Amino acid sequence: MNNKEFIESLSQAAGLSLEDTRKTTNAFCDALVEVLDDETALGIKGFGTFEVKKRLERVAVNPSTQQKVLVPPKLIVKFRPSQSLKDSITGEQ
Amino acid sequence: MGKKNLADLISVVKGLVPEMSDSADAFARAFFDTILKGLARDHYVKVKGLGTFKVIEVSPRESIDVNTGNRIEISGHSKITFTPDASFKDAINKPFAHLQSVVLNDDTDVAQMMLFDNAQVEKIHDEISGFSANAEAGNNQAYTAAAAERGHANGSMDDASDARFDLDENSSAAVTESPDGINGSSDETTENNYEKQDTDMTNWHKQTLDEDTLQNTQKSEGAGTLAKDETPVKASKSEENEAHSEEKSENTAEKVEVTSEGNEQTQQAEQADAVAEDKTLEKEEKFSEGHGADAAKKSAHTARGKFLYVLAIIATATVFFAAGYYVAYYHNSSERANAPVTASSAMQRGGENVSKVVGKAKPASVKPVEKKQADVRAIPAKTDSAKAVKRNLKPVMPVMKGDAYMIVGQKGVHEMRSGENVTRIAKKEYGSKDCAKYIIRYNNIENADLVTIGTKLKLPELAPVDHYEKQ
Numbered sequence: 001m002n003n004k005e006f007i008e009s010l011s012q013a014a015g016l017s018l019e020d021t022r023k024t025t026n027a028f029c030d031a032l033v034e035v036l037d038d039e040t041a042l043g044i045k046g047f048g049t050f051e052v053k054k055r056l057e058r059v060a061v062n063p064s065t066q067q068k069v070l071v072p073p074k075l076i077v078k079f080r081p082s083q084s085l086k087d088s089i090t091g092e093q
Numbered sequence: 094m095g096k097k098n099l100a101d102l103i104s105v106v107k108g109l110v111p112e113m114s115d116s117a118d119a120f121a122r123a124f125f126d127t128i129l130k131g132l133a134r135d136h137y138v139k140v141k142g143l144g145t146f147k148v149i150e151v152s153p154r155e156s157i158d159v160n161t162g163n164r165i166e167i168s169g170h171s172k173i174t175f176t177p178d179a180s181f182k183d184a185i186n187k188p189f190a191h192l193q194s195v196v197l198n199d200d201t202d203v204a205q206m207m208l209f210d211n212a213q214v215e216k217i218h219d220e221i222s223g224f225s226a227n228a229e230a231g232n233n234q235a236y237t238a239a240a241a242e243r244g245h246a247n248g249s250m251d252d253a254s255d256a257r258f259d260l261d262e263n264s265s266a267a268v269t270e271s272p273d274g275i276n277g278s279s280d281e282t283t284e285n286n287y288e289k290q291d292t293d294m295t296n297w298h299k300q301t302l303d304e305d306t307l308q309n310t311q312k313s314e315g316a317g318t319l320a321k322d323e324t325p326v327k328a329s330k331s332e333e334n335e336a337h338s339e340e341k342s343e344n345t346a347e348k349v350e351v352t353s354e355g356n357e358q359t360q361q362a363e364q365a366d367a368v369a370e371d372k373t374l375e376k377e378e379k380f381s382e383g384h385g386a387d388a389a390k391k392s393a394h395t396a397r398g399k400f401l402y403v404l405a406i407i408a409t410a411t412v413f414f415a416a417g418y419y420v421a422y423y424h425n426s427s428e429r430a431n432a433p434v435t436a437s438s439a440m441q442r443g444g445e446n447v448s449k450v451v452g453k454a455k456p457a458s459v460k461p462v463e464k465k466q467a468d469v470r471a472i473p474a475k476t477d478s479a480k481a482v483k484r485n486l487k488p489v490m491p492v493m494k495g496d497a498y499m500i501v502g503q504k505g506v507h508e509m510r511s512g513e514n515v516t517r518i519a520k521k522e523y524g525s526k527d528c529a530k531y532i533i534r535y536n537n538i539e540n541a542d543l544v545t546i547g548t549k550l551k552l553p554e555l556a557p558v559d560h561y562e563k564q
Contacts, residue, residue: 025124
């Protein structure tokens with residue numbers, strides 16, 4: 001289901017026009033970013049949790065040039081599906 | 094770690110898109126349901142601006158039961174994965190967005206590097222959000238500069254300087270300064286740090302670099318430079334040093350035997366040493382008297398001074414030994430280098446080496462004797478040998494293709510000692526490492542790397558091969 005199909009499906013489910021659903025989806029994603037930060041996770045019942053994790057800095061080596069590089073720390077978002085989501089997927093199989 | 098739920102998300106959405114307020118709830122629910130449906134149907138959902146949800150099949154694999162240690166099979170199953178897309182990733186990483194990878198110089202000691210731990214990352218995080226007004230470029234430079242500093246500086250820290258940091262009143266200030274240094278220092282200085290690796294940034298960095306220069310100069314020069322090195326270190330500290338060094342000279346007249354080169358400043362260092370040793374117990378009193386910084390600097394300074402003094406002594410001793418050895422080696426090798434030149438000169442030398450001279454060279458003219466004293470160390474010129482050797486020598490062992498020399502006899506024996514190898518002996522005896530192969534051949538050594546201690550190597554007599562009459 002690519003993005004186009006998703007928007008179509010969503011617009012049907014939400015009862016909005018395509019254009020509106022697109023705009024709202026964007027707003028949704030921005031809201032998601034705003035809610036999530038290093039200390040806050042977002043849990044959606046029946047779906048899963050989005051959490052932000054820190055990746056500490058480390059020394060990486062370029063395998064071809066053998067040059068050492070210091071990779072800075074960064075934040076990463078992870079998704080943990082809830083049990084019901086997992087079940088609904090495996091139930092399909 | 095706080096956890097928000099859908100309601101919180103919806104409220105934020107309402108804030109962003111006020112016109113959708115009433116349908117926001119339904120929209121949110123529909124959003125996640127659609128993803129669920131799409132995942133169930135196609136095992137793949139892509140949402141632009143968020144990411145991709147996929148269902149992945151995991152094949153069964155063997156594993157170990159953690160409790161019993163028995164073999165266990167983890168059955169195949171499917172799992173749901175989420176990969177954020179680029180815009181979402183960047184948006185999440187916004188607090189650290191300005192940081193970029195830094196290429197480390199080869200000399201950075203990775204093991205010694207102080208990689209940020211969790212607490213420090215949080216601290217940076219907080220400071221960054223506070224300093225968000227700063228130019229992004231400045232922040233990144235500061236980070237890269239700090240990274241370069243950490244890699245370089247920590248590799249050169251020594252125990253004495255650590256001691257100083259512990260004792261030095263400034264140290265606490267310096268440590269708290271460094272995070273500021275990451276963010277707040279001026280662009281010029283951080284650029285300088287990164288490019289040239291000479292520092293002006295904070296006292297902490299300055300002191301560390303002085304350590305570095307001190308280490309290097311100590312090793313190459315003698316104790317005389319101790320004074321010179323001490324000066325910049327002293328200069329970098331506060332003015333209190335001058336006051337307390339005067340103090341020292343009063344106190345230690347009777348305690349110290351000055352054995353240094355009579356340099357005033359090395360005297361002070363030594364006096365400081367003595368003072369430190371005698372007064373370590375009194376240190377605490379000094380602190381309370383308000384001379385805290387003084388005493389700390391004094392004892393730390395002298396601990397380091399003592400170390401440097403010892404280092405200077407060692408350096409001078411090494412220099413003398415090296416010089417002496419070099420002179421002896423030079424003298425010896427100038428004699429030995431002549432060995433392959435002529436067999437006749439070997440005859441001339443007579444009993445210098447135990448030898449079985451096979452060569453039938455006639456007692457030569459004065460020339461070879463003079464040659465012995467000459468400054469010939471490298472593989473000698475062939476012209477001289479031509480006159481003396483021509484048609485007089487026959488090789489004892491067959492000459493291989495590509496040989497520059499032929500083995501015409503034996504000139505001595507060498508017993509292998511610990512740490513020696515055939516190549517080194519060749520260089521010593523013949524002036525060239527290439528002659529090792531002749532030694533190996535003459536002694537029928539199978540593996541030159543495995544010649545044991547105590548092995549007596551027969552040293553072949555070598556003569557250049559040009560003049561060999563090919564039969």
